[in-house]
Every structure is written in structure tokens, then in C-alpha cells.
Amino acid sequence: MDVARWVARLRGNGCSRSYVGTFVVISANGAMSSSRIAQACDGEKQVERVEALSGVPRTVYRRNGEVRTFLTQPRTVRTDRSDASGLFPQPPLVPGAKLSDFYEVQRLGVDRVAGRGADVFLFRPKDDLRLGYRIWADQxxxxxxxxxxxxxxxxxxxxxxxxxxxxxxxxxxxxxxxGMDATEGYQVISAQVLKTTAQAEGWGLRQAVDGFVPVQCYRRSLNPRAQGSSSVLQCLYSDGLASVSLFLEPLDPARHGNIKVQEVSMGATQLLARRASDDTWLTIVGEVPRKTLHLFSNYWERLR
Structure with missing residues (x-):
């Protein structure tokens, strides 16, 4: 069974109908979060609203590539941009990804989710650099x-x-x-975002991590309200299902101290952080095995 065909089906039908639903995430350690999701489409325009029902009160809107996050305490709206295609929770479009080289897919049958029939698929990785997925798709x-x-x-x-x-x-x-445009009464903070590449910023992988291709890279201001403030470089890599984000920021002795390597596991998400140079701190985050983050860490280097 062709992996790319089934992922394309999931991706292509992400906004075929408008809906409102409650989405719940549960980790193996028992941690749980929930959100209320609303999605609507009109031709090429796609809009979604994700309202957190647990944790910090916040509502995130996305209209095509524009993202606005409303925080009630303090009353602020943070605006940003994202080129990642596909609406939540559909897999993104990743040009150059060769899913069939790294996953095999098996149809497991039919089940019911939220009162409707769903086709069930197993995406099994062919190596130890990625996790497996069991996916239910509304029929x-x-x-x-x-x-x-x-x-x-x-x-x-x-x-x-x-x-x-x-x-x-x-x-x-x-x-x-x-709702997305109702910013009256909120302090609007617009992120200063510059689209770039890792190479243009003087960084890169000396060797590719099998299956993961560069998707997007941005430099964002740490404090958009302060002129000349420091910025963070974020570069995203994906194999079409799994993704890994690398963040580069100025080294802060007060926060980073004498830490050489920091590793954190949060359910399916792994985090690895370390000094990338005398003045730069690197943080790598992804829903991948820890080995994959170590490869990104080992291969990531300053080019100039």
C-alpha cells in the first residue's frame, strides 16, 4: 500500500467541511490537555480557531499563513506567520519527503470515533529514527x-x-x-519575522539525517517591542509525518549557566539542549526517538 497516497488523502480532505469539535491529548504518563477546535473553508481561504480548555487560557487563530494568539492574562495578542501547509490536525505538505522510503502502511480495518465510522491505518517506520503511528481517518x-x-x-x-x-x-x-480580527482591548504584539535559511545564517547540517528535509527557517525577534533586541533562529525539518525544530538563541549565562546538555521527555515529544558555540544556545524539539535528536545535535555546526 502506497504511504504517500494515504497521507495525501489525509491532507487533501483536511478542510472539506466546516466543523466544531473537542480534541483531547493524553500522554503515557497520564498528562492530559484538551482544546475546542473550529474550522471553516471558503475556496482558498482556510480559518481555524483552537481554544485551550486546559492549562493557560489562550485562543489561537490561523488564517492561511497568519497566526494570532489571544492571551487573557495579560490581555495580549501575538501575531506571527507560518508557511506550514494543512490545518490542524492534518499532516503538513513537505516537498521532497519520501515517505515510502521510511514508512510502510497497513490498513487495519474500520472503527468508530466520535460516533462516526473511521478507517484505521498503521504507519510502521522502517528504521529507528522515527516513531510509528496508528491513524483513524473519518470515512x-x-x-x-x-x-x-x-x-x-x-x-x-x-x-x-x-x-x-x-x-x-x-x-x-x-x-x-x-473573532480573529477582534483585537480591541488587547495589546497587539507583532513578531518581527524574517524568512531565511540555515545556510544564510551561517549554520547547517554537515550530514543529512535520513528522511528529514528542510521545510522552513525563520529568524524571530525575542522582544518585538524593543528595538535591537536579540532574536531566535528556528529551522524546521520533517519527513512528511514526523518533524524536528531547531532553535538557536544567544547564550544567556543566567538561564543556561553551566549546563552542558539538557534532555527532557514529554510523552512523544523529546527535547535536547546544549551550547552550540561560545555565544549560542541550541534547543532541538521533536516527536521522534531520542537518537534522532542526538543525530541532529551531532551534525549541526557553524558553517562560518
């Missing part, structure tokens, strides 16, 4: 309605699923856009 719309991230021993390390979906909800592009 009528193709929407990804449930996802289990699997360890090398097929243990579920994280599960994300819609607990309910209203396909008849009265939600439109205009409705969501009005």
Missing part, C-alpha cells in the same frame, strides 16, 4: 480524528483524538475571521 471526510504515537515496541506513548465533532455547527470563514 466520509478523510479528517484525521484519532492518532496514536507508538514507540519501537508498539507501546502507545501519546494519543490524540476528537471526543466529539459537530458537523452541523454554524461556523463560517467570516465568523472565525471576525
Amino acid at each position: 466520509q471526510t478523510g479528517l484525521l480524528v484519532k492518532l496514536q504515537t507508538l514507540s519501537a515496541t508498539s507501546t502507545v506513548v501519546e494519543q490524540a483524538a476528537f471526543s466529539e465533532i459537530d458537523w452541523n455547527a454554524s461556523v463560517s470563514v467570516d465568523d472565525l475571521s471576525r
